[in-house]
Amino acid sequence: MRKIGYIRVSSEDQNLARQKQQLLEIGMDIIFEEKISGATMNRLELQNMLKEIKSGDIIYVTDLTRITRSTHDLFLLIDLIRGKKAYLKSLKDTWLDLSEENPYSQFLITIMAGVNQLERDLIRMRQREGIEIAKREGKFKGRVKKYHNNHAGMNYALKLYQEGEMTVKQICEITNISRASIYRKLLEIKGLDSI
Known part of the structure; x- marks a missing residue:
């Protein structure tokens, strides 16, 4: 069983020292740290930690807002961690201790x-x-249409299409508009169900 720490602050000018000190006081085998918003689970060190954990490991955070800001993401993380037969423990949120069969944590x-x-x-x-x-x-x-009648990119794509000197693939690459969107707009203009 290893103790794995995860610490995070939202921006480069913030300091990780307080969180790191709290985790070091209880002894850690590995600490993953990053300076990035917690609004998404798509964080390099969080993903590295999730890949690293093995059966029996306990992941420690100083408080739950460090690992995620979203309740939905918290449940996803708990499921991922449990799926690897590992546990999550928060120092501040003492009710969350999944390292034991704690019925109160599961209840909460x-x-x-x-x-x-x-x-x-x-x-x-x-x-x-x-x-x-x-x-x-x-x-x-x-809902406002993405490609309304005055959309410059779509209008340029239609102009190139009408000139007939380029393939639709080339037009898509130049205008960054998908093939489906171009065809949909052409159908709309022609009032047809198919081309």
Whole structure:
């Protein structure tokens, strides 16, 4: 069993020393550290740590906001860690200790999952209610088309297509617009179902 530490701050000008000291005081075999936003799981050192962990390892963080800022991502991380038969422990969030058969930690994680789901459902419900009100008031226009009639890139792609001197593949490379988008726009212009 190894003790693996993960420490993170959001930007280059912030200091990792306090977190590092807290973990070193309880003894670590490896510490992964990085200076990057916690908004995504797509972080180099986090991914390196997830690849490194083995059965029986315990991952330590000073607090959960260091490993992720998202409840959804926390559950994903817990599942990944458990999948490798490893554990996660937070020094600040003492209720989270998955290194033992702790029914309270599992209970609180389950409650957090429920709260997270409720929050997402309430957001969707408020969004639907807002759209219905906007529709009744004639203010809802729906999603704005990405390639509207005045979109310079699409207009240039259509011009090149109409000139007929380039292949659609070449036009896509020059304009950075997908083949499907160009064909969809051509169908829209011609009012046809297929080309």
